[in-house]
Amino acid sequence: MDPVTAVAIGTTLLSTAAGVVQTQYQGAVADANAKQANLNADLAVDIGMSDAKDIGEENAGRLGQQAARMGASGIAVSSPSFNQARARGRQLNVQEQNRTMEGAYREAANFKTQANAFKAESKAANVSTAFQIGGGLLGVAGAMARAPTGGTGDLAGANATGAPLDLLQRKKPSSPWFSYGTGFNTGY
Numbered sequence: 798m799d800p801v802t803a804v805a806i807g808t809t810l811l812s813t814a815a816g817v818v819q820t821q822y823q824g825a826v827a828d829a830n831a832k833q834a835n836l837n838a839d840l841a842v843d844i845g846m847s848d849a850k851d852i853g854e855e856n857a858g859r860l861g862q863q864a865a866r867m868g869a870s871g872i873a874v875s876s877p878s879f880n881q882a883r884a885r886g887r888q889l890n891v892q893e894q895n896r897t898m899e900g901a902y903r904e905a906a907n908f909k910t911q912a913n914a915f916k917a918e919s920k921a922a923n924v925s926t927a928f929q930i931g932g933g934l935l936g937v938a939g940a941m942a943r944a945p946t947g948g949t950g951d952l953a954g955a956n957a958t959g960a961p962l963d964l965l966q967r968k969k970p971s972s973p974w975f976s977y978g979t980g981f982n983t984g985y
Contacts, residue, residue, distance in 0.1 A: 798944060805940035813933025817926050824922030831915035838908035845901020849894040856890035 798806075860883060868874045 802940055802944035806937050809933055809936035809940060813929055813936070816929040820922045820926040820929055824919045827915045827919035827922060831912045831919065834908045834912035834915060838905040838912065841901050841904040841908060845898050849897040852894050852897060853890060856893070860886050
């Protein structure tokens with residue numbers, strides 16, 4: 798194999814390897830981001846549930862304190878107006894808890910959307926890796942197909958366009974360090 802072909806194959810393989818490493822890295826980062834987004838979604842729901850529970854307990858405590866103060870001041874805590882006010886307070890409590898959970902679920906849905914985007918990015922990186930490898934193999938095959946064949950060691954065969962190389966006019970370099978057709982002349 799001539800040095801030009803060897804260099805072409807070598808650079809193709811190195812370029813392919815670098816591309817494969819890069820796309821594998823991108824895929825791994827996307828996978829890690831997807832996992833984190835799913836964890837964030839779960840955490841958002843957990844925090845929302847905890848906040849809603851805290852809101853319920855705080856509001857129940859306030860309603861109890863209100864009833865105790867009203868009873869201590871002599872207001873009948875069994876009156877219809879007090880019961881209506883207390884029922885309305887419980888209803889507002891439930892609504893506040895529901896809004897808290899809706900916000901948590903909305904935030905979780907946003908994180909799940911992010912996770913899906915990261916999963917798609919990871920799949921695209923995996924496909925890109927396969928194309929990198931395929932392109933590298935085709936590059937090596939192309940370099941080998943363009944390689945000189947047969948003859949005396951001088952360039953022979955055809956160039957990339959298919960034209961016979963002996964039809965191409967080449968000037969012999971004037972440098973004593975270069976020997977026509979064989980690369981650098983080191984004197985050995």
